[in-house]
Amino acid sequence: MKRKPLPLLDVSRNGLLAAAVGGPWERVAPVLSSLRLGENEYLQLALVGSREDLLSHLQSPRAPAGLRFLQGGNAGGLFFYSRAISDRKFAGQFALFRTALPAIYLVMFVSARTYWRMAISPLIESLYPKVAAPFLTQLELYEILKQVQKAQAAAGIRILELSARKRLRGEARKRFQSTREWTDEGVESVFREARQANQWFQSVTFEIVNRREDGRLYATSKGIISKYGYLACNDDFDLYTTIVANRLMEIAGTRLEFFSNRDRVSTSDHIPKPVTIDYENDILARIDETRRLSDALKRFKYGSCSVLHSNPYLHVSVVDNKDYSTVEVWVLSPKQILIVPQVRTSENALKRIVNHIFENFREGTISGFPQPV
Amino acid sequence: MNEVRWDPIARQLRPEVAYDLGRKMTTSSENQIRPITDVTPDCVVQQSPTHGLVAEAKKGLPLDVAHWDDDIRQLQKYDDDLKGWWTSNERVNNHDLVSLVPLLRSVQFSDLVNEGAGQKKWSFKRKLATLGFQQQVGPNKTWMLLKKEGGELSDLELDRRLRYGKQVNIKLLIELYGDRKFLDSPPALPITLQILWDNLFTEYVAIGNFESEAEITLLKLSADQVTTDLQKYYGFPSSGSRSPEIPKKAWVIEALDALVGFKLATSDGSGHYTIRYKRQRGDTLERFGRLCFRSKKKSKDTVGEDQGAFKFSSH
Numbered sequence: 001m002k003r004k005p006l007p008l009l010d011v012s013r014n015g016l017l018a019a020a021v022g023g024p025w026e027r028v029a030p031v032l033s034s035l036r037l038g039e040n041e042y043l044q045l046a047l048v049g050s051r052e053d054l055l056s057h058l059q060s061p062r063a064p065a066g067l068r069f070l071q072g073g074n075a076g077g078l079f080f081y082s083r084a085i086s087d088r089k090f091a092g093q094f095a096l097f098r099t100a101l102p103a104i105y106l107v108m109f110v111s112a113r114t115y116w117r118m119a120i121s122p123l124i125e126s127l128y129p130k131v132a133a134p135f136l137t138q139l140e141l142y143e144i145l146k147q148v149q150k151a152q153a154a155a156g157i158r159i160l161e162l163s164a165r166k167r168l169r170g171e172a173r174k175r176f177q178s179t180r181e182w183t184d185e186g187v188e189s190v191f192r193e194a195r196q197a198n199q200w201f202q203s204v205t206f207e208i209v210n211r212r213e214d215g216r217l218y219a220t221s222k223g224i225i226s227k228y229g230y231l232a233c234n235d236d237f238d239l240y241t242t243i244v245a246n247r248l249m250e251i252a253g254t255r256l257e258f259f260s261n262r263d264r265v266s267t268s269d270h271i272p273k274p275v276t277i278d279y280e281n282d283i284l285a286r287i288d289e290t291r292r293l294s295d296a297l298k299r300f301k302y303g304s305c306s307v308l309h310s311n312p313y314l315h316v317s318v319v320d321n322k323d324y325s326t327v328e329v330w331v332l333s334p335k336q337i338l339i340v341p342q343v344r345t346s347e348n349a350l351k352r353i354v355n356h357i358f359e360n361f362r363e364g365t366i367s368g369f370p371q372p373v
Numbered sequence: 374m375n376e377v378r379w380d381p382i383a384r385q386l387r388p389e390v391a392y393d394l395g396r397k398m399t400t401s402s403e404n405q406i407r408p409i410t411d412v413t414p415d416c417v418v419q420q421s422p423t424h425g426l427v428a429e430a431k432k433g434l435p436l437d438v439a440h441w442d443d444d445i446r447q448l449q450k451y452d453d454d455l456k457g458w459w460t461s462n463e464r465v466n467n468h469d470l471v472s473l474v475p476l477l478r479s480v481q482f483s484d485l486v487n488e489g490a491g492q493k494k495w496s497f498k499r500k501l502a503t504l505g506f507q508q509q510v511g512p513n514k515t516w517m518l519l520k521k522e523g524g525e526l527s528d529l530e531l532d533r534r535l536r537y538g539k540q541v542n543i544k545l546l547i548e549l550y551g552d553r554k555f556l557d558s559p560p561a562l563p564i565t566l567q568i569l570w571d572n573l574f575t576e577y578v579a580i581g582n583f584e585s586e587a588e589i590t591l592l593k594l595s596a597d598q599v600t601t602d603l604q605k606y607y608g609f610p611s612s613g614s615r616s617p618e619i620p621k622k623a624w625v626i627e628a629l630d631a632l633v634g635f636k637l638a639t640s641d642g643s644g645h646y647t648i649r650y651k652r653q654r655g656d657t658l659e660r661f662g663r664l665c666f667r668s669k670k671k672s673k674d675t676v677g678e679d680q681g682a683f684k685f686s687s688h
């Protein structure tokens with residue numbers, strides 16, 4: 001990959017983290033244009049949602065083991081985190097910023113990607129229910145990649161790798177197949193084939209390409225976007241932060257607000273505000289499909305599920321055992337799933353249940369939620 | 374009730390219509406069945422300051438039609454100048470009677486009402502309508518069908534709608550009324566227990582600061598507090614002396630005492646309980662169903678053991 005010429009004052013990983021101390025993110029983002037990475041290093045950003053003061057929580061005695069606050073201010077902080085697995089240790093620094101969106105935080109670090117997989121991602125998961133990662137729908141993921149492509153009018157982007165889950169049809173004992181595919185295709189064809197194959201992406205790895213004077217393509221940077229609000233890139237930082245990170249923040253913030261204050265304790269008349277998932281076709285017309293949904297809900301991570309009615313309509317109670325949030329899921333029409341919050345249903349739990357249905361049953365459209373154009 | 378509240382022209386519920394489930398009404402001295410006494414019809418709806426409806430619902434009717442006479446006489450109790458409406462003198466000029474029965478039985482029920490009237494077994498001064506109800510799952514929605522199979526209503530527009538048959542979307546009922554889980558008679562005990570365990574106690578654990586033993590949270594609560602919260606979120610708090618509280622405290626005590634019996638709680642005997650609360654994977658309703666069944670079986674077996682020996686006379 002051909003690198004851009006070095007700016008006069010380049011910023012290394014340590015320089016970036018030093019500049020990040022105290023935040024806010026909006027002041028740090030412009031520094032990224034001067035960032036220079038080492039080999040195998042990626043600038044990585046992860047969005048998380050939390051109604052708690054996460055900066056304060058991670059500095060408190062209740063912070064997870066292995067985490068140490070280094071320095072910072074009200075808008076951002078620098079932390080050191082290490083995690084040991086068997087005889088391997090994964091250690092590094094990360095910055096945590098508040099953003100302009102309430103309850104949305106940005107985690108930033110520069111490292112090899114193993115630090116994300118083995119340390120930061122498990123750390124975020126361990127903080128649930130205080131903290132939850134957002135999720136993107138397949139359509140939103142597609143939309144972001146299209147925006148990146150549009151910004152690179154000269155040549156665009158090439159999809160290199162897909163981490164996907166595919167729903168297996170028929171009587172296969174295993175319901176889903178996880179795949180990692182390597183490809184060299186354009187955005188449209190990859191997403192079109194995925195739709196036809198009943199496949200959805202957990203992450204997409206791609207290159208931003210440009211065209212030389214002689215017409216040959218060359219890559220300027222490599223990027224990875226996951227549906228859980230994670231972004232990694234090794235150049236073109238301006239583009240990734242202005243287009244990808246900002247859009248991820250917007251989706252995360254809008255989704256968090258959409259799922260908030262729907263439970264009985266939050267509404268003035270104690271009547272909850274349901275969420276509906278709509279489908280284009282009558283996918284819930286048959287009893288085996290509602291049974292499949294019921295089975296999927298029984299596999300809800302950290303949850304428990306009680307079947308209140310199963311035939312001909314489905315009515316199930318789902319409890320998030322970590323968060324103590326409860327919803328009831330109804331299937332009263334073949335094209336719709338109705339999710340009714342109960343006494344207490346946090347936005348993080350509701351978001352997790354909807355994403356669980358998307359991943360383990362089928363992705364649909366959340367009624368009333370702004371859809372990508 | 375929802376159908377009575379519905380304004381088909383404005384296409385919205387009429388906010389001025391008052392209603393109650395199990396409202397305490399008082400009969401007059403001329404009542405044919407129970408004079409000067411409190412009665413609690415299943416549903417009372419006041420459409421206007423001068424007119425209302427009183428409804429009695431039967432989830433099921435026995436196969437033997439001879440037993441239906443009692444249900445019809447129950448309606449006679451409400452054929453009276455009842456006191457307890459939402460007016461300054463607690464009276465209205467007139468009200469209709471409505472009998473809600475399963476759709477499959479509704480025509481036969483209506484025929485029986487008419488036959489009995491012809492035989493002078495009973496008579497009604499007020500209009501009596503028989504409505505059949507049935508839950509239906511259609512290609513697009515799940516409905517509650519309401520159809521008038523006999524009699525008439527004073528509200529001609531409502532009468533016409535119900536004569537043609539009205540399908541009420543269950544989803545609408547859930548959204549408008551918040552899926553109230555308690556009505557005027559208690560649900561099966563496992564259902565009450567599941568509601569408490571999955572819906573209410575989770576809230577208490579999430580907001581409270583309780584002690585823990587291993588992974589068990591010791592939830593300290595009172596029957597009064599649980600009753601108030603269930604009424605607020607899943608039932609109907611009382612809005613006056615005639616308005617019932619649903620669920621009743623007795624139902625809550627029965628459920629909490631059941632938890633004590635299952636060794637999932639302890640009680641101090643004065644309405645305060647400590648629940649030994651722990652979340653588990655698995656079906657809560659199934660779990661409590663099993664526990665209730667075993668408990669019932671155990672108590673039947675215990676009764677059998679105490680049975681005295683047969684005594685025979687000496688000669």
